Amino acid sequence: xxxxxxxxxxxRKIKVILMDVDGVLTRGDIVYDSNGLEIKHFxxxxxxxxxxxxxxxxxxxxxxxxxxxTIRTRAAELQINHLLLGKDKKLPAFDKLRNSLNLAAxxxxxxxxxxxxxxxxxxxxxxxxxxxxxxxTKKNAHYITHKSGGDGAVREVVEIILQVQNLLQQAIEKL
Amino acid sequence: xxxxxxxxxxxRKIKVILMDVDGVLTRGDIVYDSNGLEIKHFxxxxxxxxxxxxxxxxxxxxxxxxxxxTIRTRAAELQINHLLLGKDKKLPAFDKLRNSLNLAAxxxxxxxxxxxxxxxxxxxxxxxxxxxxxxxTKKNAHYITHKSGGDGAVREVVEIILQVQNLLQQAIEKL
Amino acid sequence: xxxxxxxxxxxRKIKVILMDVDGVLTRGDIVYDSNGLEIKHFxxxxxxxxxxxxxxxxxxxxxxxxxxxTIRTRAAELQINHLLLGKDKKLPAFDKLRNSLNLAAxxxxxxxxxxxxxxxxxxxxxxxxxxxxxxxTKKNAHYITHKSGGDGAVREVVEIILQVQNLLQQAIEKL
Amino acid sequence: xxxxxxxxxxxRKIKVILMDVDGVLTRGDIVYDSNGLEIKHFxxxxxxxxxxxxxxxxxxxxxxxxxxxTIRTRAAELQINHLLLGKDKKLPAFDKLRNSLNLAAxxxxxxxxxxxxxxxxxxxxxxxxxxxxxxxTKKNAHYITHKSGGDGAVREVVEIILQVQNLLQQAIEKL
Numbered sequence: 001x002x003x004x005x006x007x008x009x010x011x012r013k014i015k016v017i018l019m020d021v022d023g024v025l026t027r028g029d030i031v032y033d034s035n036g037l038e039i040k041h042f043x044x045x046x047x048x049x050x051x052x053x054x055x056x057x058x059x060x061x062x063x064x065x066x067x068x069x070t071i072r073t074r075a076a077e078l079q080i081n082h083l084l085l086g087k088d089k090k091l092p093a094f095d096k097l098r099n100s101l102n103l104a105a106x107x108x109x110x111x112x113x114x115x116x117x118x119x120x121x122x123x124x125x126x127x128x129x130x131x132x133x134x135x136x137t138k139k140n141a142h143y144i145t146h147k148s149g150g151d152g153a154v155r156e157v158v159e160i161i162l163q164v165q166n167l168l169q170q171a172i173e174k175l
Numbered sequence: 176x177x178x179x180x181x182x183x184x185x186x187r188k189i190k191v192i193l194m195d196v197d198g199v200l201t202r203g204d205i206v207y208d209s210n211g212l213e214i215k216h217f218x219x220x221x222x223x224x225x226x227x228x229x230x231x232x233x234x235x236x237x238x239x240x241x242x243x244x245t246i247r248t249r250a251a252e253l254q255i256n257h258l259l260l261g262k263d264k265k266l267p268a269f270d271k272l273r274n275s276l277n278l279a280a281x282x283x284x285x286x287x288x289x290x291x292x293x294x295x296x297x298x299x300x301x302x303x304x305x306x307x308x309x310x311x312t313k314k315n316a317h318y319i320t321h322k323s324g325g326d327g328a329v330r331e332v333v334e335i336i337l338q339v340q341n342l343l344q345q346a347i348e349k350l
Numbered sequence: 351x352x353x354x355x356x357x358x359x360x361x362r363k364i365k366v367i368l369m370d371v372d373g374v375l376t377r378g379d380i381v382y383d384s385n386g387l388e389i390k391h392f393x394x395x396x397x398x399x400x401x402x403x404x405x406x407x408x409x410x411x412x413x414x415x416x417x418x419x420t421i422r423t424r425a426a427e428l429q430i431n432h433l434l435l436g437k438d439k440k441l442p443a444f445d446k447l448r449n450s451l452n453l454a455a456x457x458x459x460x461x462x463x464x465x466x467x468x469x470x471x472x473x474x475x476x477x478x479x480x481x482x483x484x485x486x487t488k489k490n491a492h493y494i495t496h497k498s499g500g501d502g503a504v505r506e507v508v509e510i511i512l513q514v515q516n517l518l519q520q521a522i523e524k525l
Numbered sequence: 526x527x528x529x530x531x532x533x534x535x536x537r538k539i540k541v542i543l544m545d546v547d548g549v550l551t552r553g554d555i556v557y558d559s560n561g562l563e564i565k566h567f568x569x570x571x572x573x574x575x576x577x578x579x580x581x582x583x584x585x586x587x588x589x590x591x592x593x594x595t596i597r598t599r600a601a602e603l604q605i606n607h608l609l610l611g612k613d614k615k616l617p618a619f620d621k622l623r624n625s626l627n628l629a630a631x632x633x634x635x636x637x638x639x640x641x642x643x644x645x646x647x648x649x650x651x652x653x654x655x656x657x658x659x660x661x662t663k664k665n666a667h668y669i670t671h672k673s674g675g676d677g678a679v680r681e682v683v684e685i686i687l688q689v690q691n692l693l694q695q696a697i698e699k700l
Contacts (some may be wrong), residue, residue: 005563015272022220028219029216029217029218029219030218030219030222030249031214031215032245033208033212033213033215033245034217034243034245034247036244036248037558037559037560038558038559039214039556039558039559039564040556041555042554042556042557043553043555044547044553044554044555045553045638045659048641064243067558069560070559072283073561075553078664091543099228113220114219114223115223115347116219116350120333121689127656129655134220136347150554155659175640175641197394203395204391204392204394204500205391205392206385206391207419208389208390208419208420209387209388209418210387211423217432240439249493288395289394289395289398290398373570378568378569378570379567379568379569379675380566380569380599381567382565382595382598382599383563384561384562384563384564384593384595385594389564392606402553428672461551463570464569465697470552496596504696508688
């Protein structure tokens with residue numbers, strides 16, 4: 001995969017990969033059964049991507065306006081480091097996390113798909129919009145994935161970052 | 176997005192956006208488990224669209240021949256104003272709502288996908304058929320969405336109406 | 351829609367529309383949860399098709415090697431006339447039904463997608479394979495649908511039969 | 526279907542077909558409900574493929590890093606011979622199975638989609654990557670399926686093996 005100089009420069013500094021859930025880690029389906037239970041479809045390739053990030057020493061996190069037991073189950077399985085759920089706005093949640101980790105904004109990557117993601121995307125060092133993102137969200141991204149949310153978009157971002165940081169081959173061997 | 180003069184004229188008057196459920200707010204899947212429980216797949220981008228409509232002062236509503244707990248759960252989450260479920264015919268349900276709201280037919284938009292939607296589509300000011308609608312339903316529409324039901328069709332309609340009414344930018348900022 | 355003379359001739363005689371389930375009334379997904387419960391995805395447009403057939407006086411039926419509560423729930427909702435589930439072979443089940451109804455083979459349509467459907471397809475007056483059927487199954491069909499199973503294939507067949515029998519317009523008005 | 530000389534040579538020796546689950550027998554969706562229950566989408570055409578393999582005297586098996594009740598339910602229904610679930614690494618699990626069956630590596634086919642599958646793919650006589658596999662996984666395959674995982678990829682592989690071994694027609698007749 002060809003990675004532009006600009007993208008390389010941004011990806012080289014990333015220490016934490018944050019992402020939205022609906023439309024990013026999923027295809028954007030909001031699923032209920034008639035008892036009010038929620039169901040969520042994640043993706044195995046994304047899961048391996050998050051595992052590769054962890055094996056390489058990067059941190060991962062989720063920022064979502066919605067709270068859901070399905071996210072907690074999947075996040076526990078993947079040992080995602082930071083879970084910011086049920087937030088009213090994403091930017092204050094991001095600022096609080098950044099302060100607590102004592103990291104610069106350019107050390108964060110954020111992957112989003114819709115309007116509520118834009119304020120955080122404007123702050124971070126590497127703002128990514130997935131292929132299925134709304135137009136305005138794409139305009140606020142440094143990189144737009146080829147894959148769609150829930151279909152490997154997160155994996156694509158992780159592999160770019162690990163490749164630029166020369167950590168990919170080593171992480172694959174640790175699997 | 177280019178919006179035709181005719182569509183602009185119709186969209187400008189809309190105060191209430193009504194929609195069918197199966198095939199419009201979903202891909203048309205009717206899902207059961209072996210205990211008889213029903214499951215329904217909605218869409219996050221449509222959800223944000225309905226939220227934008229509400230933030231702009233527009234009313235929203237659902238007219239469906241089927242009754243389902245899944246619709247009630249999703250409608251409550253999105254604070255949809257009018258829920259007309261389990262109706263035998265859609266037109267009498269629409270007429271009753273229109274009378275109770277004391278609004279003109281041209282102040283309603285209706286989004287449908289199949290034959291039972293046509294009688295209401297013939298009444299309202301802005302009749303929309305989704306991309307996956309049956310042919311005859313499309314022929315009765317003033318506008319056919321580019322997106323399919325369950326994949327952002329409702330969001331597409333909401334954004335057109337808010338853009339024509341100069342309310343979109345302001346609604347996004349309120350998110 | 352253009353309907354060939356040959357297809358018109360076959361469709362004109364149909365009194366009973368029979369169909370397989372997995373891959374025909376669904377996309378072919380076999381879904382389980384970790385408690386062993388089964389989940390099945392049907393399609394709203396197919397549902398309206400079956401309703402149109404019933405309103406026109408045609409009978410409908412399902413022949414499946416598998417037994418599932420999900421099929422019974424959906425069949426009850428759609429008032430499907432004949433339910434032949436959990437059969438070891440499809441042809442004996444079909445023969446028994448044909449005898450009990452005292453109808454000729456040419457008065458039956460069967461819609462299938464895979465090898466176990468072929469013996470029945472070789473008997474009936476109108477054998478249909480869905481777009482997603484296996485090659486050999488398609489070779490045994492008088493008609494191959496443009497739509498895939500679970501995505502409107504059954505509806506497509508019903509509309510062809512009703513149109514040829516001059517019953518479609520009237521059925522739509524009864525909805 | 527055209528089958529290359531090289532593929533014919535490899536397929537002729539196969540006695541056991543092994544496969545990964547997520548992304549191979551499914552589209553790669555990892556699905557949870559808000560009670561932590563898992564849901565998995567298999568495919569009816571793959572199921573018939575596994576049945577054809579069994580009717581032809583071939584053995585089948587699953588090697589997965591994940592353990593799930595959904596796999597056990599589907600495997601029991603299809604009478605899959607070997608279930609190696611919840612393994613930390615796939616190669617030791619494969620080696621142990623091969624020893625217990627007292628078969629040569631060239632008598633095994635393995636169908637995979639991602640990095641953890643590669644060590645086993647390097648050992649077996651016929652290594653298959655599904656259409657939706659990651660690039661590096663495809664590079665380690667003798668054959669790449671036209672169909673994607675969860676959409677008939679396993680069926681495609683079974684039919685190639687049975688056709689090369691002149692067992693397909695006979696198996697179809699036994700259905």
